[in-house]
Amino acid sequence: ETGVTQSPTHLIKTRGQQVTLRCSSQSGHNTVSWYQQALGQGPQFIFQYYREEENGRGNFPPRFSGLQFPNYSSELNVNALELDDSALYLCASSSLLTGFEAFFGQGTRLTVV
Amino acid sequence: DAKTTQPNSMESNEEEPVHLPCNHSTISGTDYIHWYRQLPSQGPEYVIHGLTSNVNNRMASLAIAEDRKSSTLILHRATLRDAAVYYCILRVNSGGSNYKLTFGKGTLLTVNP
Numbered sequence: 001e002t003g004v005t006q007s008p009t010h011l012i013k014t015r016g017q018q019v020t021l022r023c024s025s026q027s028g029h030n031t032v033s034w035y036q037q038a039l040g041q042g043p044q045f046i047f048q049y050y051r052e053e054e055n056g057r058g059n060f061p062p063r064f065s066g067l068q069f070p071n072y073s074s075e076l077n078v079n080a081l082e083l084d085d086s087a088l089y090l091c092a093s094s095s096l097l098t099g100f101e102a103f104f105g106q107g108t109r110l111t112v113v
Numbered sequence: 114d115a116k117t118t119q120p121n122s123m124e125s126n127e128e129e130p131v132h133l134p135c136n137h138s139t140i141s142g143t144d145y146i147h148w149y150r151q152l153p154s155q156g157p158e159y160v161i162h163g164l165t166s167n168v169n170n171r172m173a174s175l176a177i178a179e180d181r182k183s184s185t186l187i188l189h190r191a192t193l194r195d196a197a198v199y200y201c202i203l204r205v206n207s208g209g210s211n212y213k214l215t216f217g218k219g220t221l222l223t224v225n226p
Contacts, residue, residue, distance in 0.1 A: 004156075033213065042200055042216030043157065056213055090156050092214075100145060100204065102214065104156030 004093050004105035012111045013081050021076040021108045025093030031055070032074040033102065034066060035090040043090055049074055078110075086112045117201045122221040125191045133186040133220055135201030140181050145204040147214065148175065148186050150197040157200065157216075160186065196224045 005024045013019050025032050031050045035043035045058035049068035063079040072093070078085055088109050092102040118136040125131040137146065148160040161168055161175045163184070168175040174187040188195055200219040 035214075035216075040218075042198075042218050043214075045213040045215065048213060058213065092156070100147065100162045101159040102157075104158065106154070106156050 004091055004103050006089075006091050006105035006108050008108060009106070010109045010111075012113060015081055015083060015112055017081050018077065018079045019081060019110060021078075021089050021091075021110070023074045023076070023091030023093075023105060025072045025074065025091070026103050028097065029093035029095040029103070030072050031094045032068055032072065033092045033094075034074070034076045035092065036060070037088040037090060037107070039087070046076070081112045083112050086110060117203060117217055119199075119201050119217060119220045121218065122223065124223045124225065125188075126225050127193060128190050131188040131191045131195070131222065131224075133188075133199050133201075133222065134183065135185070136183045137201070137203055138182045140203055141205070146175065146177060146181075146184050147202040147204050148173070149200045149202065149214070149216075150195075151200070151219070152194075152197045160199070162204070191222075191224045193224050193226060196222055198222070 004026050007022045033048040034046040036046055037043040046060050047057040048055045052068045065077045068074045088107040090104055090107045092104045094102045145162050145164050147162040149157040150160050151157045161170055161173050163175045163177050176185045198219040198221050200216050202214050
């Protein structure tokens with residue numbers, strides 16, 4: 001079975017622009033979570049999608065939004081980018097079948113200049 | 114959010130056991146204790162989890178105090194590939210698939226050859 005894949009691996013955006021990050025969850029996993037990891041910090045929970053609906057959200061403003069598709073892949077959209085949005089964005093997939101284990105992708109490194 | 118406290122860093126020698134401590138004095142009765150690790154330039158990786166009893170798997174052992182206010186992740190024979198940031202996380206039981214992992218800063222484990 002394939003693992004969690006994220007694209008792109010790196011990108012650079014200008015302050016004020018919009019960005020879309022993509023995540024393909026592991027086969028059969030119906031739950032996707034997104035995390036933001038600033039340099040030197042642990043990942044911070046952004047939100048979670050379960051069966052195409054948002055199913056929990058962390059302390060992030062509404063300009064962070066997401067989607068989950070019928071094949072359980074997911075997108076993270078960030079509008080009006082700020083310099084502080086520069087971080088590693090991680091996607092994790094799981095399902096009731098995986099029990100308590102979340103599978104993380106390698107992340108997308110976003111730099112806002 | 115449920116809090117955990119870990120040392121910022123620890124050092125070990127190759128092929129020696131490593132005991133990584135974690136305090137979680139505010140743990141609730143239904144909170145699971147999870148450990149993830151993050152190798153350089155990778156997403157976090159599940160290591161082990163437990164509720165009350167000590168747990169063993171192919172990667173590590175988890176020793177949980179009787180009052181559940183602390184736990185210790187044990188790597189029986191450290192290898193250079195075990196050098197990573199280790200996160201101790203309380204997984205709050207909010208029912209079904211709705212949960213988030215609240216990461217702290219973790220413990221940076223250095224393994225000396």
